[in-house]
Amino acid sequence: xxxxxxxxxxxxxxxxMLIYAQDETGAVTAELIEEVAKRCEVxxxxxxxxxxxxxxxxxxxxxxFHVQVCTNISCMLxxxxxxxxxxxxxxxxxxxxxxxxxxxxxxxxxxxGACSWAPMVAINYDYHHNVTPEQFDALxxxxxRAQ
Amino acid sequence: xxxxxYNEPSPLETKVISKRWGLEGSETLDVYLANDGFKAFLKAxxxxxxxxxxxxxxSALRGRGGAGFPTGLKWSFVPRTSPKPKYIVVNGDESEPxxxxxxxxxxxxxxxxxxxxxxxxxxxxxHKGYIYIRGEYRFVIEKMNKAIAExxxxxxxxxxxxxxxxxxxxxxHSGAGAYECGEETALLDSLEGKxxxxxxxxxxxxxxxxxxxxxxxxxxxxxxxxPAIIRDGGAAYAALGTPKNGGTRLLCLSGHxxxxxxxxxxxxxxxxxxxxxxxxxxxxxxxxxxxxPGGSSCPILLASECDIAMDYDxxxxxxxxxxSGGMVVLDEDTDMVAVALRIMxxxxxxxxGWCIPCREGTTWLRKILQRFNDGGGRHEDxxxxxxxxxxxxxxxxxxxxxxxxxxxxxxxxxxxxxxxxRLAKQGSGLVSING
Numbered sequence: 119x120x121x122x123x124x125x126x127x128x129x130x131x132x133x134x135m136l137i138y139a140q141d142e143t144g145a146v147t148a149e150l151i152e153e154v155a156k157r158c159e160v161x162x163x164x165x166x167x168x169x170x171x172x173x174x175x176x177x178x179x180x181x182x183f184h185v186q187v188c189t190n191i192s193c194m195l196x197x198x199x200x201x202x203x204x205x206x207x208x209x210x211x212x213x214x215x216x217x218x219x220x221x222x223x224x225x226x227x228x229x230x231g232a233c234s235w236a237p238m239v240a241i242n243y244d245y246h247h248n249v250t251p252e253q254f255d256a257l258x259x260x261x262x263r264a265q
Numbered sequence: 266x267x268x269x270x271y272n273e274p275s276p277l278e279t280k281v282i283s284k285r286w287g288l289e290g291s292e293t294l295d296v297y298l299a300n301d302g303f304k305a306f307l308k309a310x311x312x313x314x315x316x317x318x319x320x321x322x323x324s325a326l327r328g329r330g331g332a333g334f335p336t337g338l339k340w341s342f343v344p345r346t347s348p349k350p351k352y353i354v355v356n357g358d359e360s361e362p363x364x365x366x367x368x369x370x371x372x373x374x375x376x377x378x379x380x381x382x383x384x385x386x387x388x389x390x391x392h393k394g395y396i397y398i399r400g401e402y403r404f405v406i407e408k409m410n411k412a413i414a415e416x417x418x419x420x421x422x423x424x425x426x427x428x429x430x431x432x433x434x435x436x437x438h439s440g441a442g443a444y445e446c447g448e449e450t451a452l453l454d455s456l457e458g459k460x461x462x463x464x465x466x467x468x469x470x471x472x473x474x475x476x477x478x479x480x481x482x483x484x485x486x487x488x489x490x491x492p493a494i495i496r497d498g499g500a501a502y503a504a505l506g507t508p509k510n511g512g513t514r515l516l517c518l519s520g521h522x523x524x525x526x527x528x529x530x531x532x533x534x535x536x537x538x539x540x541x542x543x544x545x546x547x548x549x550x551x552x553x554x555x556x557x558p559g560g561s562s563c564p565i566l567l568a569s570e571c572d573i574a575m576d577y578d579x580x581x582x583x584x585x586x587x588x589s590g591g592m593v594v595l596d597e598d599t600d601m602v603a604v605a606l607r608i609m610x611x612x613x614x615x616x617x618g619w620c621i622p623c624r625e626g627t628t629w630l631r632k633i634l635q636r637f638n639d640g641g642g643r644h645e646d647x648x649x650x651x652x653x654x655x656x657x658x659x660x661x662x663x664x665x666x667x668x669x670x671x672x673x674x675x676x677x678x679x680x681x682x683x684x685x686x687r688l689a690k691q692g693s694g695l696v697s698i699n700g
Contacts, residue, residue, distance in 0.1 A: 171617070
C-alpha cells in the first residue's frame with residue numbers, strides 16, 4: 119500500500135491503512151494508531167485526527183454483522199425509514215448500538231449509492247438491493263443461523 | 266450470453282459508455298478487447314496531446330460529477346510542460362444522494378475506465394493515476410483492483426503499454442466515509458492522508474493538486490466517456506447531445522416510478538419522457554408532485570416545471586441543475602417537510618465543519634426542521650428556514666453549503682403551503698420553543 123504513493127508521501131496511506139487494519143482488529147485502537155503512524159512516518163496525532171473525521175472509522179468494536187440501513191431520500195421514498203424501524207425492533211438495537219453478545223450492530227446510514235434499487239441494506243461490505251420487509255427478516259434469520 | 270444487471274436496460278437508451286454492460290465477462294480484458302477495447306488508446310498514441318485535448322473540446326463533454334464544467338477546457342488548464350510530476354485523479358467518491366452510476370462503470374466495464382485514464386495520461390504527459398473510491402464501495406474497489414492487476418499482467422498498464430513506449434501506473438485509493446471528499450480539493454486532502462476539508466482556490470488542482478503537483482481530476486463517468494470520443498471522434502460524440510452539451514450520460518432514476526434504474530440517455534432527453542417511459546410512469550397511478558433533477562443538492566422542480574429537455578443549460582434555465590445525474594421522482598403523497606428535514610439531516614451530518622456558515626447553518630436548519638416535523642413548528646420558522654439557507658449560500662469554501670441551501674430554499678419557496686398546513690394541523694397551545 120505504501121508503494122502506491124510518490125516517494126516521501128507515505129502519509130497518503132493513512133486512511134486506507136486504517137480502514138483495512140480496522141477490518142482485522144475490529145476497531146481503531148491506540149496501538150493501531152501508533153502502528154499506522156510508524157508505518158506512514160507521521161505523528162500519532164496526525165493519525166488520530168482523521169479517525170474522528172471519517173464515518174467508517176470507529177474506536178469501539180461493532181457487531182460481527184454490522185447492519186446498515188439507508189434512510190436517505192431515495193430509500194426514504196420507498197420504505198427505507200420503515201425498514202430501519204423494523205431493523206431496530208428485530209435486532210433490539212438503536213443507531214450505532216451493538217448487541218451485548220457482539221453478534222449484531224445497527225446503523226442508520228446516509229446514501230450508500232444504491233438509489234435506483236432502493237431500499238438498500240448493507241451488512242458488513244455486502245449490499246442488498248430492493249429489500250422487502252420479509253427479505254430483511256429472512257436475511258437476519260439466515261445470519262443468526264450461520265454464526 | 267447475457268449477464269443479469271441490477272435493472273433491465275431500456276430500448277429508449279443510447280448506449281455508448283454502457284454498451285458492454287450485460288455481456289458475459291464484460292469486466293474482463295478479453296471481452297473488452299473484443300469490443301473496441303484500447304483502440305482509442307492506440308489512436309491517441311498517434312495523436313499530439315494538443316489534438317487529444319482538441320478532440321475532447323469538440324465533443325462538448327461536460328463533467329459528469331456535478332458541476333458540468335467543460336472537460337476539454339479543464340484538460341487544457343493543466344501545465345503539461347511543468348517539470349513537476351503530473352497526476353491523474355479519478356473521483357469515484359459517488360456520495361451525492363440519488364447517484365449510483367460510477368460504481369456500475371467499474372463493476373461492469375473497468376477496462377474502459379482504465380483506457381480513459383490512459384488517454385488523459387497521454388494528453389497530460391502524466392504517468393501516475395489514482396482512483397479514489399468511497400470506502401463503502403469495497404466490492405467496487407476489489408473489482409477495480411482485479412481489473413488493474415489484469416491490465417498490468419497483460420501489458421495494458423505499467424511499462425511500455427501495449428508496445429507503445431508509454432508508461433503509466435494506476436492505483437485505487439479507498440475513502441472511509443465522508444461526502445465532503447467528493448469535492449475535488451477535499452478529495453485531494455483526503456488522498457494525502459488528511460481530514461477531507463476544502464482548499465482555497467486558486468491555485469486550482471490543475472496547477473497545484475495532489476502533493477502540490479499539476480493534477481487532472483475528473484469524475485469516473487467523465488473519464489469513461491473519453492475512449493468513445495477518441496475512437497469515433499469528438500464531433501460524432503457531440504452530435505448525440507445538444508449544442509454545448511455533448512454525448513450521453515447515465516441517469517440514475519429513483520423514487521416513485523415503476524421502473525427505477527440507471528439508464529444511458531443523450532443530453533437533451535425530455536424529462537417527462539424519462540419519468541413516463543424510461544421509468545415506466547408513476548407508481549400506483551399517483552400524480553407527479555416534484556423532481557430532484559440531479560442529486561439531493563439540486564433545487565427541486567415542481568411537476569409543472571418538468572416539461573423540459575435534460576441538458577445542463579435548459580435545466581439551469583428552469584432554476585435547477587443536472588448535477589450528478591441522480592434524478593429523484595416524488596409523487597403527490599410526498600411530505601415536503603419530511604423531505605426538507607431528511608435532506609438537511611444529511612448535509613448537517615456531512616458538513617466538514619471547516620466553514621462556519623455551513624457548519625452552523627446546516628446544524629441549526631436541521632434542528633429547526635426537526636422541531637417543525639415533530640409538531641413544534643412556529644409560523645416564523647418558515648421565513649427563518651429560508652433566511653438561514655440564503656445566508657449560508659455562497660459563503661463557504663466549497664459547494665456543500667450551497668448544496669444544503671439550494672434544495673431548502675426551493676422547498677420553502679415552492680411548498681410553503683405545506684409548512685402552513687402542518688402548523689394548522691398542530692393547532693395552538695402545543696408549541697415547544699425548546700425543541
